[in-house]
Amino acid sequence: MNQRSRIVAGATFSALLVGSLIRPTQRVAAASEPVLMQTMQSELQRAMTSLGSSSEDSSQPKPYFLSYSVADTESVSMSAEYGAITSSNQSHSRTADIQIRLGTPALDNTHGDHRTSALTTMPLPLTDDRAAIARSLWYATNRGYGKALDSLLKVKTEQQVRAKEEDVSADFSTEAAKSEILPPAPQLTLDKAVWEQRLRDLSAHFQQYPDIFYNTVALDAESETDYFVSSESTHVATPNHVARLVIVARTRAADGMDLFRAETFEADKLSSLPDQKTLATKLEAMAKNLEALRVAPITEPFNGPAILSGRAAAVFFHEVLGHRLEGQRQRGDEEGQTFTKLVGKPILPTFLSVADDPTLADFHGISLSGHYNYDDEGQPARRVDLVRDGVLETFLMSRLPVASFSTSNGHGRAQTGRMPTGRQGNLIVTSSKSVTDAQLRQMLIDEAKKQGKPYGLYFEDISSGFAVTTRRSPQAFQVIPLVVYRVFVDGRPDELVRGVSIVGTPQAALNSILATSDKQDVFNGICGAESGSIPVSAVAPAMLVSAIETQRQAQGTARPPIIPPPDPTASTTKEAK
Incomplete structure (x- = not known):
C-alpha cells in the first residue's frame, strides 16, 4: 500500500x-x-x-x-470442460x-x-x-x-x-479489546461423485458450440474458521462457509478479437446453489450470446448517454468510487487522494447514497460475498455510511489512521499472508430518484435525441475493471463490459455490439448520473488489491448517465482455430460398433 x-x-x-x-x-x-x-x-x-x-x-x-x-480452512475444488473432469482436489490448511x-x-x-x-x-x-x-x-x-x-x-x-x-x-x-468465540465452521462434506457428474453434465453442453474453444465449469467450496488473538486481549473466533460455482466460456471473432462470458453463483452452503436446470439454462444463454457476439459489429468510440444495468452499475461503483474511499488511499506521497479533502461536500447527485455493510449475509435472498463478522484485525464488522444524499461523510477504515479519522470502522481486510488495509465488503448504492426500467429506457432515448446522438448505449453485463489511484498516473478508471447494445432513437431494434471499454475520470463520471431504476441487482466477485484477493459484493440499481466515454478494446491478432473441433459423437459411435 x-x-x-x-x-x-x-x-x-x-x-x-x-x-x-x-x-x-x-x-x-x-x-x-x-x-x-x-x-x-x-x-x-x-x-x-x-x-x-x-x-x-x-x-x-x-x-x-x-x-x-x-485461518483453519477445509476446501474442495473441482472443474470440468467439454463433459470431462479436469481437476478434483480436497485440502485442509x-x-x-x-x-x-x-x-x-x-x-x-x-x-x-x-x-x-x-x-x-x-x-x-x-x-x-x-x-x-x-x-x-x-x-x-x-x-x-x-x-x-x-x-x-x-x-x-x-x-x-x-x-x-x-x-x-x-x-x-x-481500539477496545473484543471477545467473541463463535462456533467453528461445520465440517465440509459433499458427495464427490454427484458433484463431479453435475460438472460433467454442465460442461458437456458446450460441445454443441464449435466456435467456443475454451470453457470451464468450476466448483469451489470452503469451510473456514478464523482465529484472532492479540496483546490487547482481543480474542475472536468466527466461522465462514461459502460455495461458489463459476462458468466461463471463450470464443474468438474472425478478426481476432477474443470474447468471453462468465457467470458466478454463490451461496452460504453447497445445498443452496441453484439446481441443475437453472444452471443449464444460464449456460445455454451464455453460449448463445457468445455466438452472437462473434458476428456482432465493433462499436466506434462513443461519448454520450447510456444505461448501466444493476450488475454493471454495481461493478462501476465498486471500481470508480469504492476504491477511492478506502482509508489508506487518503494518505501517503504516492496516492492521488481524489476525495480526501471533500469530506462534508457533495461528490454524487443528491438522490444517491452509498454505504458499505459487511454485516449483511444476503440481499433479498441472494448471498453476499462481502459478508463477515469480524475483520482481519479483530474488529467487529459494521455498517458505514460513506455518502449520504450525495455528501461524502467518511472512509473505509482499518487500524491505519488518516487525518480526521483515527479509529477503525471494521473494514481492515486482507488475504492470508497480506497486511490488512481498508477494503470494501458489501457496497450498497441506494437512490431516491427511481423510475421503472421502461421509463429509464425512454429517458435514455430522450437524452440521446437531446444530444443529437443516433443512439445511446445499454451495458447489460460487466466483467471487471481497474482504478488508478496513484499520483504518478492519471486519476482514471477502465471498466470492461461483456454485453453492450446500441439503443436507437428512431425505433430500430437494439443492436448487439462488441469491443467496448468504459473509460473516464471518477468525479466527471459520477456526477453525470441522471436517474436510476426502482430495483437493485447484486454483483458478487473477488477483488484484488494491495492487501490481496478478497470476496466482495456490490448492490446497485440500473443507472442512466448523461455522458459515458468508451474506447475500443485491443483487437487481437490470433486467428480462430484453423481446423474444426473433433466430432463429440465420434468416439461414442466407434465404441458402439
Whole structure:
C-alpha cells in the first residue's frame, strides 16, 4: 500500500503516553476454547514477556503490539470442460499471520513504505498438537521480530532526512479489546461423485458450440474458521462457509478479437446453489450470446448517454468510487487522494447514497460475498455510511489512521499472508430518484435525441475493471463490459455490439448520473488489491448517465482455430460398433 506518514516533534510526549495506556494486558485462555486458540494465547503471552527489553535505550525494544491470526480452512475444488473432469482436489490448511509492531502507535516499524514489515506468515500443524503448534508460532514470531527490528531502524533513519509529510497521523489506532468465540465452521462434506457428474453434465453442453474453444465449469467450496488473538486481549473466533460455482466460456471473432462470458453463483452452503436446470439454462444463454457476439459489429468510440444495468452499475461503483474511499488511499506521497479533502461536500447527485455493510449475509435472498463478522484485525464488522444524499461523510477504515479519522470502522481486510488495509465488503448504492426500467429506457432515448446522438448505449453485463489511484498516473478508471447494445432513437431494434471499454475520470463520471431504476441487482466477485484477493459484493440499481466515454478494446491478432473441433459423437459411435 502507498501509505506514508510522519510524527511531528511536538507529538512525541503524547505518543509515548498513548503507548503506555495501551500496554498489553494478560489474559488466560479459557478451557472451553479450542486447543488451537488456547495455544495461540499462551504462546503470545510468552512472546510478549520474553521479547526485547523495556529499557528506553535498548537496541531491542519490546513489542507494543503482537497478534496471531490463523485461518483453519477445509476446501474442495473441482472443474470440468467439454463433459470431462479436469481437476478434483480436497485440502485442509492452517496458516498463521503473525503481526509485530515495535516503537509506538504514533511511529512504528510499519511507517510509510515499510507497512509489510510487521507481518510474518507460517503454516501450522493440522492436528491439535499443542507442542507442535507452539513451536511453529515461536519460530515465526522470532523471525518476525528480527524483520520488525530492522524496519524500525530504517524508519527512524528516514525520519531524519525526509521532508515533513502532509498527513502526520499515527501508524496504528487504539481500539477496545473484543471477545467473541463463535462456533467453528461445520465440517465440509459433499458427495464427490454427484458433484463431479453435475460438472460433467454442465460442461458437456458446450460441445454443441464449435466456435467456443475454451470453457470451464468450476466448483469451489470452503469451510473456514478464523482465529484472532492479540496483546490487547482481543480474542475472536468466527466461522465462514461459502460455495461458489463459476462458468466461463471463450470464443474468438474472425478478426481476432477474443470474447468471453462468465457467470458466478454463490451461496452460504453447497445445498443452496441453484439446481441443475437453472444452471443449464444460464449456460445455454451464455453460449448463445457468445455466438452472437462473434458476428456482432465493433462499436466506434462513443461519448454520450447510456444505461448501466444493476450488475454493471454495481461493478462501476465498486471500481470508480469504492476504491477511492478506502482509508489508506487518503494518505501517503504516492496516492492521488481524489476525495480526501471533500469530506462534508457533495461528490454524487443528491438522490444517491452509498454505504458499505459487511454485516449483511444476503440481499433479498441472494448471498453476499462481502459478508463477515469480524475483520482481519479483530474488529467487529459494521455498517458505514460513506455518502449520504450525495455528501461524502467518511472512509473505509482499518487500524491505519488518516487525518480526521483515527479509529477503525471494521473494514481492515486482507488475504492470508497480506497486511490488512481498508477494503470494501458489501457496497450498497441506494437512490431516491427511481423510475421503472421502461421509463429509464425512454429517458435514455430522450437524452440521446437531446444530444443529437443516433443512439445511446445499454451495458447489460460487466466483467471487471481497474482504478488508478496513484499520483504518478492519471486519476482514471477502465471498466470492461461483456454485453453492450446500441439503443436507437428512431425505433430500430437494439443492436448487439462488441469491443467496448468504459473509460473516464471518477468525479466527471459520477456526477453525470441522471436517474436510476426502482430495483437493485447484486454483483458478487473477488477483488484484488494491495492487501490481496478478497470476496466482495456490490448492490446497485440500473443507472442512466448523461455522458459515458468508451474506447475500443485491443483487437487481437490470433486467428480462430484453423481446423474444426473433433466430432463429440465420434468416439461414442466407434465404441458402439
